[in-house]
Amino acid sequence: MTDTGAGRPSMYPSLLYTDAKAAIRQLTEALGFTELSVYETEDGKVMHAELVQGNGAVMLGSRGRDGRFDAAMRDAGPAAVYVVVDDVDAHHRRAVEHGVEILTPPTDQEYGSRDYLARDAEGNIWSFGTYAPEIGA
Numbered sequence: 001m002t003d004t005g006a007g008r009p010s011m012y013p014s015l016l017y018t019d020a021k022a023a024i025r026q027l028t029e030a031l032g033f034t035e036l037s038v039y040e041t042e043d044g045k046v047m048h049a050e051l052v053q054g055n056g057a058v059m060l061g062s063r064g065r066d067g068r069f070d071a072a073m074r075d076a077g078p079a080a081v082y083v084v085v086d087d088v089d090a091h092h093r094r095a096v097e098h099g100v101e102i103l104t105p106p107t108d109q110e111y112g113s114r115d116y117l118a119r120d121a122e123g124n125i126w127s128f129g130t131y132a133p134e135i136g137a
Helices: 020-030 068-073 088-097
Strands: 014-017 034-040 046-053 056-062 080-084 101-108 114-119 125-129
Touching: 014 020, 014 068, 020 034, 020 046, 020 056, 020 088, 056 080, 088 101, 088 114, 088 125
Parallel strands: 014 056, 080 125
Antiparallel strands: 034 046, 046 056, 101 114, 114 125
């Protein structure tokens, strides 16, 4: 295992969007992410963005910029990302207020988590819950 230092996750889900600017708005305004960085091309497409939630982060960009990653993702399906949040019900209310498509409402699970499932504007699945696995050395 690689030690990346305090405060640095060692994995980052990476997603491409047809309208990355709209995705950033939805993820920040409706789903509580914070913009860490956004880099745009000269024509205004999102070349690379990093959004954070707690001690995790997601990287995203615009489809159609060419390049190896864009080509590899061209025929890929939507992704699914799990995010740990402290207050699932408040997080869910915020998402509903912003019109996010909710697939399952907040639910208590047998293994002790409380979570809900949502779909973003471009079909990616987001699960928000209290389950936070311990990852030890």
